[in-house]
Every structure is written in structure tokens, then in C-alpha cells.
Amino acid sequence: MSEALRVDSVITTITESEAEASSQTLRECVEDAISSYFEHLDGHPAGELYKMVMEEVEEPLFRSVLEYTGGNQSKASELLGINRGTLRKKLKLYGLHD
DSSP: OOHHHHHHHHHHHHHHHHHHHSOOOHHHHHHHHHHHHHHHTTTOOOOOHHHHHHHHHHHHHHHHHHHHTTTOHHHHHHHHTSOHHHHHHHHHHTTOOO
8 A cells, every 4th residue: 555545544534533532623623634644644755735635525525415415416516605517527526426
């Protein structure tokens, strides 16, 4: 397993366990996860951090919003504040489309 993939899984695991075990805000969970990511780099270079974080956050966000809206993409795009075309593109990117 590559170092980047291993660190990504550490971030996901830490974020999920901390969110379940405490009353931290989403912001605090993200801050803790990013700090942990840097600690686990162990001298390895970091790259494309913004892309990695967005991918980690967007997919569960879209999944949750679609569940909340009963799969209605028009309602989901309205709730998210993005246009439906953008939502469809993101759903396809993450394999969440019908």
C-alpha cells in the first residue's frame, strides 16, 4: 500500500472515530485530521492536499444529501446551493449516479 493511501485511510479512520466519540464540530474534526495527516507524513512530501480533502468530504456529503432528499437531484442541488449540472457531474465522478 502506498504511503499516500495509508495516510488517507488514517485520516478517514481518525475523523470517523473522533466524530462518533465526541461532540466536535466538523471544522474541529477536519483540523484534527489534517494535523494527524501532517504528523503521519514522516518526512514524505505532501501533494494535492486540497484535492484529497475535497474528495474525502464531497462524496459523503453528496451521499447524505441524496439520502435526505430521497434521491431527488433537483432538491439536492438546491439544498447544496449548486446547479443540477454540477451535481450530476460530481455524482458521476464519485460513482453515485443512477
